[in-house]
Amino acid sequence: MAIIECEDITVRHPHAPTPAVSGLSTFVEQGEWLNIVGPNGCGKSTLLHAFAQVLSLESGRLKMGEGDVEKHFAFGLKAAKQRRFFARTVALMPQNPTIPAGLSVFDYVLLGRHPHSYAPGRADDEIVKRCLADLKLEHFSDRGLDELSGGERQRVSLARALAQEPRIVLLDEPTSALDIGHAQETLELIDAIRHRLGLTVIAAMHDLTLTAQYGDRVLMMNGGRKVFEGTAAEVLTAQRISEIYDARVIVEVIDGRPVVIPQRSH
Numbered sequence: 001m002a003i004i005e006c007e008d009i010t011v012r013h014p015h016a017p018t019p020a021v022s023g024l025s026t027f028v029e030q031g032e033w034l035n036i037v038g039p040n041g042c043g044k045s046t047l048l049h050a051f052a053q054v055l056s057l058e059s060g061r062l063k064m065g066e067g068d069v070e071k072h073f074a075f076g077l078k079a080a081k082q083r084r085f086f087a088r089t090v091a092l093m094p095q096n097p098t099i100p101a102g103l104s105v106f107d108y109v110l111l112g113r114h115p116h117s118y119a120p121g122r123a124d125d126e127i128v129k130r131c132l133a134d135l136k137l138e139h140f141s142d143r144g145l146d147e148l149s150g151g152e153r154q155r156v157s158l159a160r161a162l163a164q165e166p167r168i169v170l171l172d173e174p175t176s177a178l179d180i181g182h183a184q185e186t187l188e189l190i191d192a193i194r195h196r197l198g199l200t201v202i203a204a205m206h207d208l209t210l211t212a213q214y215g216d217r218v219l220m221m222n223g224g225r226k227v228f229e230g231t232a233a234e235v236l237t238a239q240r241i242s243e244i245y246d247a248r249v250i251v252e253v254i255d256g257r258p259v260v261i262p263q264r265s266h
């Protein structure tokens with residue numbers, strides 16, 4: 001069953017002269033992992049922000065979970081209630097999260113519980129502790145967010161999104177600040193949670209080899225448009241990567257999954 005249905009959507013940033021995403025259609029099954037790839041500025045974050053209803057649609061139709069996203073763009077008490085409901089369905093891990101000054105790691109991750117509890121209690125604390133433990137962040141619990149490395153902060157941001165216990169998680173370059181070990185560990189954890197809870201995962205990714213290792217399908221974008229969609233083996237060919245990214249690469253296929261190796265020019 002499709003949990004996301006996206007028909008011909010166009011998204012424009014406020015005051016931008018042209019749309020950042022144009023005429024894009026796709027669907028995502030419940031429990032599926034879709035990776036979005038494409039060069040800098042092609043519209044990956046914009047698409048995730050439209051899925052998260054941070055940006056509204058200029059045109060097209062988008063269904064997330066049970067409801068049409070556009071219906072949530074109202075104001076007042078009813079809209080606030082709808083937003084809380086939506087936040088129990090969809091969590092966004094942004095590329096550059098806004099980190100409130102002076103907040104501890106524990107309290108930041110606890111923010112993820114707000115769509116579930118107006119006044120988070122002991123059960124919420126336990127969920128936060130579990131998410132911190134899953135990401136091996138327990139010992140940072142009392143630390144200030146501004147006292148963490150970039151990679152640690154990125155894992156804390158993921159912990160907050162997971163503490164939200166959403167049905168759909170939108171990850172904007174979730175491993176961009178992580179070393180290879182933490183990147184693998186983090187993606188394995190997301191995959192384990194996906195299988196355990198039927199979580200649907202949409203991730204914007206730059207590392208094409210990791211993209212091929214994790215996820216069921218790949219959507220490749222360029223210039224705000226979808227250019228290819230399919231399995232990693234179908235989408236991530238050397239010719240396509242060189243055309244879209246203007247890159248020199250060799251692609252080896254190991255165990256059915258492409259491994260992308262950059263080549264220097266001389």
Ligand SMILES: Nc1ncnc2c1ncn2[C@@H]1O[C@H](COP(=O)(O)OP(=O)(O)OP(=O)(O)O)[C@@H](O)[C@H]1O
Pocket residue numbers: 013014016020038039040041042043044045046047204
């Ligand atoms: N707030 C904004 N206002 C106007 N234009 C924006 C804004 N944010 C992004 N853009 C533009 O929208 C386009 C898509 O940007 P987006 O951040 O979605 O790309 P991306 O694929 O996520 O890029 P990257 O890989 O560099 O993170 C770009 O041309 C960018 O300059």
